[in-house]
Every structure is written in C-alpha cells, then in structure tokens.
Amino acid sequence: MVVVMRPGAAVEEIDAVVARVEGAGGSAFVSRGVQRTIVGLVGDVVAFQGLNLRAMPGVVEVVRVSKPYKLVSRENHPDASTITVGARGDVHIGPDTFVLIAGPCAVETAEQTFEAAEMAKAAGATMLRGGAYKPRTSPYAFQGLGVKGLEILAEARERTGLPVVTEVVDPKDVAVVAEHADMLQIGTRNMQNFPLLQAVGGVRKPVMLKRGLTATYEEWLMAAEYIAQRGNLDIVLCERGIRTFETATRNTLDVSAVPMVHALSHLPIVVDPSHSAGKRELVVPLTRAAIAVGADAVMIDVHADPTAALCDGPQALYGDELAEVARACRELPSMLGRTVAVR
Ligand code: PEP
Ligand code: MN
Secondary structure, eight states: OOEEEEOOOOOHHHHHHHHHHHTTOEEEEEESSSEEEEEEEEEEEEHTTTGGGGGGHHHEEEEESOOSOOTTSSSOOSSSOOOEEEEEEOOESSTTTTEEEEEEEEOOHHHHHHHHHHHHHHHTEEEEEEEESOOSSSTTTTOOOOOHHHHHHHHHHHOOOEEEEEEEEOOGGGHHHHOOEEEEEEOGGTTOHHHHHHHHTTSSOOOOEEEEOOHHHHHHHHHHHHHHTTTOOEEEEEEOOOOSSSOOOSSOOOHHHHHHHHHSSSSSSEEEEHHHHHGGGGHHHHHHHHHHTTOSEEEEEESGGGOOOSSGGGGOHHHHHHHHHHHHHHHHHTTTOOSOOOO
C-alpha cells in the first residue's frame, strides 16, 4: 500500500502516518519528492485497511498495490488449479481438460430429469446440472422441488454415473444439498450472500460460484475469497452473462471474463451460454466463443420438451442441438492445447 500526502504536507502529518502504521506492526518508508511525499507501507494489508489512514490530516490518497483477495489470487498461486468432482474423482476441471456439463434448468419430475440426464450422457457430458431450489424473479413462478428434487438428482447420478451440480440458495440447506450433490452452485443472485458463501466454505464439496448480474471481476473474486477463507478452495467460477443495455439477449456474455479471470486467479472458469443468451439459437456459437477464449468447461440447459419446461424453456436445447455443442467441445479444445476434451 502507498499513502500519498498532499503537496506541502507538514512533517507532523507525515510522522503521524508513520507512527500509526508502526503501531499496527508494519513498516513505513517515506519518500520525499519536490512536490509531494509518499509513504510506502510493508506488512499486513488487512490490518492497514482498519487504520483509517485516508482520514488522517495531510493524506490525499491510499493506493493498494496488491490484490485485496489473497487465497484465490494468481499472485500467491501462479499455477492454475484443477478441481476434481465426483465420488469417483474422475471429472477434472482445470487447464488441461475441457468439461461439458448439461442438464435441465430445473428438476420438474423424475421422468423429465432422467430424460434430460440421458440426453446429457448420450451427448458426451461428464457432469449433470439441475436445480432443485430455484431462485425465481417472481414468487409465483415454480420454485423447485427442494429435497425431493435433490433425491431425483441423486437417482439420476446412479442411473448415468454423472456427478451432479445443483444450486443452494439458503445457508440452512447447505448440509442437505452437500449430502446429495457432488458440487454446490451459488447462483448469480446470491453471489454476495456472504452468510451463504461462508456456509459453503465449510463443506468438503466443490463449489461453482456464478458471477453476479452486475459484479466486477474484483467483487466476484472477493466473493470467492469468502468461500476460500472458510477453508474450501475447491471453487470453480462461472461466467453466465452480465446485465447491459442490450435487450435482444437475456444477458451479455462477457467473453473477456475468461482470460481476465485466468490472469487474476488460479481458479478454473466455466461459461454458461444458456443463461447468458436466454435463446437456444445462440448456445452453439457462444459455446464456440467460450472455448476459443479458454474456458475450462461449459454448462448447458437441455430438456426433452423445452416447450413444456417450467423454467427457462426458450434457452433449453433439444438433443440434436446438444450434439452440436458436444461436437464443438470435442474438436475445439484440443486445438488450444487441452489434452482431455469431451468424449
Ligand atoms: C441456473 O444455473 O439454474 C441459474 C439459476 O443460473 P443463474 O444463477 O446464472 O441465473
Ligand atoms: Mn435457469
């Protein structure tokens, strides 16, 4: 951290800054320029943040030079992480692999879930998605089957062998979701639900953290830091489109997020083209874009009858469209150096 003093700051003002930093166990190095003086701080940045230096007389600016997130940052962990999912430990999300995750937006019935799971498996997906707890904009919309939905997902895993990722929306449900699922999803609307982040930080299952509708990369990585800080570093980020002025698509897929997040963090990143676009005809091209910018996985909505889906039917793929997604997931990642792509 660097403290910038106002031009002509008094010696007493500079000394007071130094004394406060040293009082907190840090070191301060004063650099006197012709115009102004800056004070460089060495030590525990978190402790410095509590010193309220910006409010001290003569201080015009306090500039952070290292990232405010530590555990998830590349600065402290230069190698990209690979996250292993499933009881058999055979799904790896990281820099060498490419993973296709597919399934229904919501678990509606056992039959509909098993059908979608079979479609996912037939296409070559190695993970199943599906929501048992649905965070809907309208309180009148289908809210998900809850524990019954988790049981259906567990049965779909038995039938297909595909590990399951499913959303948890309430800290009190974290234990039951962790008991049934292989990966816990934190949805867009809960990216800054800090008690929920802390709760999933306490379980021994990987977490998929979706980006908030209007979250910056730093806010998103700080949210991941909440999970990591509680001891769970098995985190996969998910770019699912952000809110912009454009209304033709449901959200705008921020393709820059993939290389930016890879540069800032060692965590893998999944792209969800379905929730980004909100339109099935965009899912194949956005999947190709996601692979091209270096995504580690994609997560796709499928439904045997999208016209009857209780949630997000317009973005759900039919089987033949999922096959087209899978073809991109098989062919393109290997051109970019990934040795294990979709089967
Ligand atoms: C979902 O993946 O089912 C979902 C609700 O997505 P998001 O949180 O990105 O809207
Ligand atoms: Mn959805």
